[in-house]
Amino acid sequence: MQSNGTLLEARGLTAFYGDFQALFDIDFRIKRNETVAIIGSNGAGKSTLLKSIIGLVRAKAEAIYFDGKAIGGNPAYRIIAQGISMVPEGRRLFPSLSVEENLSIGAYSKRQGPWNLEAVYAVFPMLKEKHNVAATALSGGQQQMVAIGRALMANPRLLLCDEISLGLAPVIIKEIYAQLERITANGTTLIVVEQDIKQAMAVSDRVYCVREGRVVLEGRPPDLGREEITKAYFGM
């Protein structure tokens, strides 16, 4: 495989919650080492898209390919073992676990790679100071760092981040995205879901806009006009 080859591909991806169809025929291709932002308003299907990739929402077998292998319909633990991990919306730290235990449980799949406790502490030194504290006692920004560190402990080739700037102060958001850039510099591919269009355009190589479960716009940030994005985002 070439280093600029496709890492993740969706072909006609659909997703359902019971009878409700949340995703319609989604197609996309994500290259190795790329940072892709998925934008869209509330309820557009962004989170569902990430959940389908990681196996929390069931997809058809042939709908998702990771590194050339069909992974759709696989349970999450199999997909994670192959090198995808996710920072869920709202951080979802385990309240009964300390900071260090939250990080350690991220390595449950035992995937080998550069990330371990020491490496995470090197990126977020503050977490080392608070390693024994209950994770939910931290500030929002620190909790987000734990959530990112926990996902890194699985040594992903593809990292999915769902709304990591939600509810955080702008200065913290800037810091977290700066760290993400450093983290992905070693070759990790990144998909971020963002409601903040500006933020998404600033950090990504490519943007997909999702509305009502469909991809309505795709392109490189410099090529996309403001009006075009607004139209795709709001559908007017």
Next chain:
Amino acid sequence: MDLVATVLDGILLGGLYALFASGLSLIFGVMRLVNTAHGDLIVLSAFIALVVTDRLGVHPLVSLVLVVPLMALLGYGLQRGIFNRTLGSDILPSVLVSFGLTVLLQNALLQIFSADSRRLQAGNLETLHIDLPGGMAVGVLPCLMFIVALIVIGGLQLLLYHTELGRAFRSVSDDQETAQLMGINNAHLFGLAMALSLAIVSVAGVFLGIRTNFDPSIGPTRLIFAFEAIIIGGLGDLWGTLVGGVILGVAQTLGARINPGYQILAGHLVFLAILTLRPQGFFAKLR
């Protein structure tokens, strides 16, 4: 002195109740499953021990070498085959299914072993005692049960707080969906939790069978004792469950001292009083 001996008996009896309860507590903690068949599974393991001791001519405690892995295996199978399908946001399906299992187990045991009372023959272990100052004596069996309860609860505590498996149990208990994002196979982990629960159940069942007569109908009462110990101690705290078992045990032996017919009633009354005055139990984990 008589009173002291009665209280001491009650404390040691609490060890058995804690053994009844800790497996039930573990299951509820890990997957919010209320296993109403827990008491009947205790009785089932006593019957399995009966068969093993009969066929192989071994001491009931030695039979544990076979009964523990058998019950653990049964637990894993039950969880993967049946209980996992009942779990979800609604707690009712699991209650109904485990209630169905209660009916099934009781009738199957009745069919195979009849309604006769049985006992596991443990030789002189039943009568051995240690003399204490003041003319008191304490049975070796109750002491052994209490020590085993301490070991089981201490071991569970170690497992939960100092091993990777325990960390996985706690994270699934916190948030099942996010646990999947860690690469945990929840269905398998629940199977392991039930296996562990029934391994403890089998120890409880063998002690029950040595200590008293048993027949296929006595499961539900053991379930109630287990529930009471858990509630008195406070949900989610295993040492609390031991204390709950002890309080229940002491209430029962004191009740029996007043009038043998009051034994069970006294336990229930204390439980009721605690439920009224301190419904969260003594050591409730704040969640």
